[in-house]
Amino acid sequence: MAVTVPVRMLVDRAASGELLLLSEGLSFWGGLDPASGEIIDRQHPQHGAKVTGKVLVLPSPRGSTAAPGALLECLCEHSGPAAIVLATCDPTAIAAVLAAQMIEHPAIPVAQLLDPADLQVLTGIAYANVGQGLLTEIQPGWSSLS
Template sequence: MNHSEVILNGKAQGELLVLTEALSFWGGTDISTGRIIDRYHPQVGKLLAGRIVVLPGVKGSTAGTGALLEMLCAGVGPAGFILRGPDIIVTAACQIANNLIATTVPVLRIPDLDFSDQSLAGIWNIDDDQIFIVQSNSIRLNPKGGFPNTKQGSPRRLTTGS
């Protein structure tokens, strides 16, 4: 059973980056560039900046919130997050950034979607409780939980230039 939810509303657009392991924002990322620098992480060298990042989990403690907040305030953080489970580090950093710099960094929780499916690759547009994937499917999240309804998306429905 899928319990997808919108944790923080917002609008964002970016290329999907699926991380295969948990990430430490404090020490595992370069906060001046938004690049993964943990040499033991499978996606070392990948840029988080401007991407919709799928996180299976986060390593570390509250120092990670500060590191992620610095990236977001400097404009080198992810455009949005899709979490596999609950995470206070990401949620707190995004909420603080939303308040400090009047931005919107959406945070969604989608625990059961198979992100290894290559048809999900590409540019994603998050618009509050809807996700549009360029030339693929649109997923409407039920904020109260439940299985998301899917329907054919259209590139015309994308909001570009966010």
């Protein structure tokens, strides 16, 4: 049976993709290569993983006020995630996505888990769709545009 978790849509869009659940927060500024979408923070447990086109799940925000600029650059380079799901609200992710939209780049969904304990439910999910207030486990190849 597919897992479904309620979320609060902070940027109300829909997207689907491979789910990348980070075990620690990620600083977009200095922790993510905007050109490749690769996690370059050598101290991060998922160092070397790529966020490009993925449903990126972050347990906590990390970083500085420069984070929106770094995420914006990543989105403009088309190396950013398909969606961002936060366990706790992070205005830097929202700011970057809205700024990208203002300069005519597609906005991606940004959502917040209603219950941060749902991070445990997401372990083991390979692909997910985010939209309409839900994060839903899907099969590979399924599209939110279908």
